[in-house]
Amino acid sequence: METRILPVSSADLGRFDNTQNLYTWHVNANQDSQSLAHLYEAAEALRLKDSPVGFPTETVYGLGADATRSAAVKGIYAAKGRPSDNPLIIHIADLSMLQSVLSGEHHDSTRIPEHQEVNLLPEIYKPVIERFWPGPLTILLKNPTPSVLAPEVTAGLPTFGVRMPASALARSLIKLAGAPLAAPSANASTKPSPTTAQHVLEDLDGRIELILDGGPCSVGVESTVVDGMSDPPVVLRPGGVSIDELRACPGWENVQKAYKDAAEIGKEAPRAPGMKYKHYSPKAKVVLYEASFTNGRRGVLPEDIANTDLSETVEFEVKEIKATSDTTGNGLDSTLDISIGEDTRSIAKGLFSALRELDRRGVDIIFVEGTLDDEDIGAAVMNRLRKAASQIRR
Ligand code: TXA
């Protein structure tokens, strides 16, 4: 199967003046543009075919399929090589689509809704939706019976995870597809998540037909997954919304952390390689120096050379700090140095991309200097790094 990359330019998506209208999303694209033609092509593939489509969100690139069709959802697990006992989250264009799912009805995006309200939403979620949607927050809800969602989405659980992405491209694609899209990150299982269309191609070339290219992702780590129906509410996966931001919402003051990463899994270091928590892994061995590490010398990626502005792109400078080459060009003995920034937002944005870049350059070992868990979205960064690491120094 040939994999095609279809560019969608944000300029063609026009000025979106309805970002704040959570209830109904209107596709607002330049009618004659190639971008709109590409969105239509991808949406049609999502409606009619069972091969998933790669598409950007503000967090990472997703691998989307119509969440209401089993055959389409199975296509995601097949393309990724993902174990089918791990549930997928669904992505909605607007709240009217969520209202349909909660009512157990297929969505009709051509119908003008009578009232702009989701009456089946538990109260606890209202302040966080108001504050963080569209955006990198995934909430768990009770799956109605009967449900329009394919059983492969929930992997047998009585709940489903859902988010409304902030990306106008993503919301437009979902709207045109006319159904919620199940979408995990569009990497091959165990690899770092993709934050550019090129990353998706690296992993899934020949395994999927289409990738929409909307440029690099602005957040760079996946959404925060929360369960507000447990008491107190819990964070199941740290992500693009920090625990402090959640805590500021009514009803969420006492939100607890319910995930485990190597911060809790024994304090013994170094950790044995190949632990079952290993994910997000480049080919190179990753050695992580926790921010608390004080003994001996620090790892590479020092902060003092942070001079790259990551606000527009995920490009960073790779510095060769020591190199000795032989005449054949083989057996290079060199050290590369990447700084992805000082604040956790910049680090999150460049993290997966930097790991992939170092793999592309064939490095054997990556030393990473950690950041603090309690600094903004530092918990998400450290969670991914601890899972990628085969050795942690504290
Ligand atoms: O930012 C994101 O969330 C990206 C982009 C593409 O939107 N998507 C993503 O999806 O990361 P996925 O499927 O790779 O991760 C969803 C996470 C997994 O850790 C999964 O175990 C958990 O959410 N999850 C999904 N449904 C759940 C459920 N019903 N109960 C508990 N955990 C669930």
Ligand code: MG
């Ligand atoms: Mg993933």
